Amino acid sequence: MLTIGEFSRISRVSAKTLRYYDQIGLLKPGFVSQDSGYRYYEVSQLRDMLLISRLKRYRFSLPEISAVLAARDNGRLAELLKAKKEEFLRQIENQRHLLLQMEQDIEKIERCENIMQANYLVKTVETQPKTIYSLRRKMSVRDFAEAFGALCAGLEKSRLKPAGPFLSVYHDEEFNHECTDIEVGVEVSGGSGEQVRTLALGLCCFATHIGPYDDFTPCYTALMEWIEREGYTVSGPPFELYVKGCDDNVPPSEYVTEIYFPIKK
Structure with a gap:
């Protein structure tokens, strides 16, 4: 010994x-x-x-x-290592995105530009009412994957099929990473029940963000600046439409998300 x-x-x-x-x-x-x-x-x-x-x-x-x-159990160990590998790959992709963003910021500074000036094209649209299947709960940002998993399980159980991209509606006035009133959902064709409702937000302004989900703040800032500049006020909860994301087998740098604010004069 x-x-x-x-x-x-x-x-x-x-x-x-x-x-x-x-x-x-x-x-x-x-x-x-x-x-x-x-x-x-x-x-x-x-x-x-x-x-x-x-x-x-x-x-x-x-x-x-x-x-x-x-x-x-070597089989279980292999599963855990594969999961950890995927986690590392996601982290590497996020680091690559940060490096790219850093390079762009350096170029802006060298051109005497404001690195916090985001170039988002803000548009207005009269949104049409959507029938959505959704789950609403108080949750942290870490719970998104679980919430969307529960949403997909509910869709399958209800025999409903998505008719559009997945979305999130933020019902709280303030955002709290640990506990926020968030509704996750997806447009469906028909259906009934307490989890099926009509999402009708009317006139909205929106902008398209390309990149990972944890980098939405510049887009939100650009939208709020536009709303103030154009003399509008926010009339409802903002929502995010995930046009292209993790289910499309693309890296986070290529995710496409449309962010909407209901507005009124």
Whole structure:
């Protein structure tokens, strides 16, 4: 067996960290002396420590790693690694978008332009009433995927088919990342029930945003500036129409979203 010091030296993990892993049940010593309290590890546990260190580098949380060690299931581990890989790919794409945006900002600054001046073409449209199937709930921005998953499950159960892009309506006056009154929905042809309603917002101004979902603020700002400049006021909740998105197998930099504000003079 190896003392905690020897195990620490070989695995390149501090004794303090090993004691913490013992405390939370992630990696318990093979033997603890009742007389001295010293921890001893089996040589075979070095493989477990290697796996823990590898998964930590892959940004797995300690509870996730603990579940992997408990299951000892290579099939499940492969699934988790594939999911983490997809998460990394999304992060890489987001970083690429940020780099592109940074390069554009540098070019604007070098031309003595305001980097916060967004070039959005704002248009007005008399929107027609839509029959939508929707779910409305208080949720955080992290809950969008779950909400749209529930929406699609409800559509299938109700035997309804989408007749247009998915959308979100923001009913709160203020936006709170952790808890906002949001309605997710999609236009349908016919249907009935408490989750089917008519969305009628009348005259709207709108602009098209191309890029990831977490970068809508410049578009919202351009719309509000236009509304004030043209002498309109907001008359209803804004909504987002996801013309092209994650279901279209395109990178986030190519997502197309139309953002609408109901308006009146």
